[in-house]
Amino acid sequence: QVQLVESGGGLVQPGGSLRLSCAASGNIFAYDMAWYRQAPGKQRELVARITSSSNTNYADSVEGRFTISRDNARNMVYLQMNSLKPEDTAVYYCNGIPVVFKTMSYWGQGTQVTVSS
Numbered sequence: 001q002v003q004l005v006e007s008g009g010g011l012v013q014p015g016g017s018l019r020l021s022c023a024a025s026g027n028i029f030a031y032d033m034a035w036y037r038q039a040p041g042k043q044r045e046l047v048a049r050i051t052s053s054s055n056t057n058y059a060d061s062v063e064g065r066f067t068i069s070r071d072n073a074r075n076m077v078y079l080q081m082n083s084l085k086p087e088d089t090a091v092y093y094c095n096g097i098p099v100v101f102k103t104m105s106y107w108g109q110g111t112q113v114t115v116s117s
Helices: none
Strands: 004-007 010-012 018-024 031-038 045-050 056-058 066-071 076-081 090-098 111-115
Touching: 004 090, 018 031, 018 090, 018 111, 031 066, 031 076, 045 066, 045 076, 056 066
Parallel strands: 010 111
Antiparallel strands: 004 018, 018 076, 031 045, 031 090, 045 056, 066 076, 090 111
16 A cells, blocks of 8 residues: 655646645555546546556646656656646646556545646
């Protein structure tokens, strides 16, 4: 079992940048990792995913603006968010799924990102 803790959220103006971090309590080299977000009144949605082999995919709405990365040596996952828009406002969650036990899913507590002038 791994515990995930997000950080780096905050208030930023449109067009600005933020970098979210996800710290894992244990090794994540055998985990597919992802960032999700949930805006008020909306369902949680996938933002970006990075597999254990570092293949990535993104939601269409963030393609070209957001970059997911991982540092297995530090048990960290990052989400670099550039050119932020008001519609990016949401609580962002880190998610981890073990490659060999894909029925298991671990979540962090979330970090708030607010994009507003």
